[in-house]
Amino acid sequence: MVRRCDPAGEDVDRCGTDRGNRVYFGRNGSMPINTPVPDGLLRFSPFVDAVLKGLGQIMLQGNRWSGVFILAGLWLGGWQFGAAALLGAGIGTLMARLLRFRPTDVQAGLYGFSAALVGVVLVFHFKATWFVWALVVVGAATAAMLQHLFIRRGLPGFTFPFVLVAWVLIPLLRVFTAPASSAIAPLPTSNALALLSVGTNGFGQVIFQGHALSGVLFFLGVLVASPRAALVGLLASFAGACAAWCLHLPLDLILAGLFGFNAVLTCIAFAEQPHRPHSVVIAVVITLVLQFALVITGWLDPFGGALTFPFVAGSWLTLAFSRRGKK
Structure with a gap:
């Protein structure tokens, strides 16, 4: 069974398995990590599966199909958003695997969502130059490490690692990089x-x-x-x-x-x-x-x-x- 922690009050300081109808969050105190998924429809490699679940975790869903829908929505908004999300989630997941973090947490996508958000926010604010892409890699790795600090202590980190990294990198990039186009997608006319x-x-x-x-x-x-x-x-x-x-x-x-x-x-x-x-x-x-x-x-x-x-x-x-x- 997947280990979980309940951050809402009961059994706050220890992990356990599901009992009855009680609701648990992920080991970082924020993300459900055992969302049922239709496994028989399509099989992914473990790494791809973890990356997709990391994208799903942006919306607090540890579900690979959530990740597929989210990735499709990002590519629809612009290739740079989909690429940045994939790169960020991939870097965060790869770092967690290389550093041998708890496999169940890695496979649940817990190291991908903040890293993916870092990637998207940087290409949203700035032109996608090589310098920006380099900082996507650095920022994603940093966000994954910060996420690990919360996970290790059983604290609810939510998306705070992403927020913290973005608050550092955005002012820095404003000095060296031109902003992205401010064009906004048209709203429905009706x-x-x-x-x-x-x-x-x-x-x-x-x-x-x-x-x-x-x-x-x-x-x-x-x-x-x-x-x-x-x-x-x-x-x-x-x-x-x-x-x-x-x-x-x-x-x-x-x-x-x-x-x-x-x-x-x-x-x-x-x-x-x-x-x-x-x-x-x-x-x-x-x-x-x-x-x-x-x-x-x-x-x-x-x-x-x-x-x-x-x-x-x-x-x-x-x-x-x-x-x-x-x-």
């Missing part, structure tokens, strides 16, 4: 279609994708692994958009899903805990408050923006409150 796509656009923005179909593919990637997570994530994306509208934030940014993606991740992270519905609500509220505060103040703009930090901080605070409440 008002009704634009409103409906807000939900899935929130999924797309998790990995810096503004193309509406990329968001749909990411949503399907979560759906194939966990329908519950996909649906609550969709609701969270709409909730973030509604809150942004109430705060009179720019409508084009709302429709693009830029105020929903952190809530999507937070909701997915807590979705499989039906016995703690209050945790989902608390986590999403904290996440949205942090995101709006950071967006409005612009405190983190010199470092590349808030990225997924509101999700990370909101989840940390929710887990802390949950544990305190059990004492």
